[in-house]
Amino acid sequence: VSTQSTGEEKEREKQRQKDKEEQEKQRALLQERESLLSTKERQKRFEAREAELLDQIKRLEKYREDYLKYKKEFEILESDRQSLEEALSAANANTERVVDERLNLQEKLDELETENEALMKRLQSSDAPNRSRSAALKQNDKDFQVKHNLPETEFPIEKFKCLYNSKLGLLSITPRYVVFDSGLPLISEPSTVIPIADLKSVRKIGKGLTGSAELSSNKEVWVFKSIINRKAALNILVTQAETLGFDLQTFREKLSRNFRHEPKSIVSGPKKTIKRFSSSFNQKGPFMKKILYSSK
Numbered sequence: 001v002s003t004q005s006t007g008e009e010k011e012r013e014k015q016r017q018k019d020k021e022e023q024e025k026q027r028a029l030l031q032e033r034e035s036l037l038s039t040k041e042r043q044k045r046f047e048a049r050e051a052e053l054l055d056q057i058k059r060l061e062k063y064r065e066d067y068l069k070y071k072k073e074f075e076i077l078e079s080d081r082q083s084l085e086e087a088l089s090a091a092n093a094n095t096e097r098v099v100d101e102r103l104n105l106q107e108k109l110d111e112l113e114t115e116n117e118a119l120m121k122r123l124q125s126s127d128a129p130n131r132s133r134s135a136a137l138k139q140n141d142k143d144f145q146v147k148h149n150l151p152e153t154e155f156p157i158e159k160f161k162c163l164y165n166s167k168l169g170l171l172s173i174t175p176r177y178v179v180f181d182s183g184l185p186l187i188s189e190p191s192t193v194i195p196i197a198d199l200k201s202v203r204k205i206g207k208g209l210t211g212s213a214e215l216s217s218n219k220e221v222w223v224f225k226s227i228i229n230r231k232a233a234l235n236i237l238v239t240q241a242e243t244l245g246f247d248l249q250t251f252r253e254k255l256s257r258n259f260r261h262e263p264k265s266i267v268s269g270p271k272k273t274i275k276r277f278s279s280s281f282n283q284k285g286p287f288m289k290k291i292l293y294s295s296k
Contacts, residue, residue, distance in 0.1 A: 162227040
């Protein structure tokens with residue numbers, strides 16, 4: 001009996017040992033399975049994380065490309081902005097220059113209008129005596145105009161005897177011309193017609209009432225000698241030049257044996273010349289009114 005019980009115990013002990021080993025194997029398999037499952041999960045999570053990182057990298061690359069594109073566009077816009085600012089500053093400067101030029105032109109236009117009004121008044125004043133002349137004088141004026149080929153507005157204000165090119169004749173002063181006519185019917189010589197507007201200076205030569213006068217333009221010189229009442233003639237000439245708006249300079253030349261004296265200017269402009277010439281005609285009566293009509 002004791003031997004049989006001992007054998008059974010050994011059998012049970014072996015069985016327990018087998019069961020224990022079997023449990024350990026199962027436990028090891030479970031642990032291995034769990035470790036495999038955990039490894040797969042970690043791998044899946046890693047792959048998911050890797051895919052997420054790749055997606056982020058792609059988005060970052062796209063952001064970088066967009067940044068470079070926007071940066072280039074911004075640089076272009078900045079360059080355009082600077083160009084526009086420069087163009088705006090240039091336009092502002094040009095506008096200021098145009099405004100200044102406009103103001104200057106307006107001032108010049110006002111000055112020209114004022115000068116035009118003054119000139120029209122002078123022309124009207126110079127034509128006024130012609131409108132008030134009698135029919136007989138107008139007929140004489142018409143003959144005078146036809147003979148010397150002058151406009152209808154011209155008439156002799158006064159005539160003076162003188163010599164020109166060794167020929168005796170009449171020096172006539174009209175509102176706009178100086179005319180010399182020899183007056184000899186047998187000599188068909190054209191008259192000398194000088195526009196007052198072309199004259200630049202008048203030079204008195206010699207002394208006395210029958211002195212000479214030299215009229216000069218930019219291209220030609222005319223010398224009239226032995227002018228009867230030279231002061232009156234020059235006074236009318238300078239008055240007409242001033243009426244037409246021209247500055248006619250007047251000089252005096254003193255003569256001597258050796259002609260070493262230089263010409264000396266006696267006035268600075270036509271106004272003083274008029275006063276100087278007209279000082280000796282205060283007692284002439286109607287003649288003074290005739291030669292100074294346009295100064296009114």
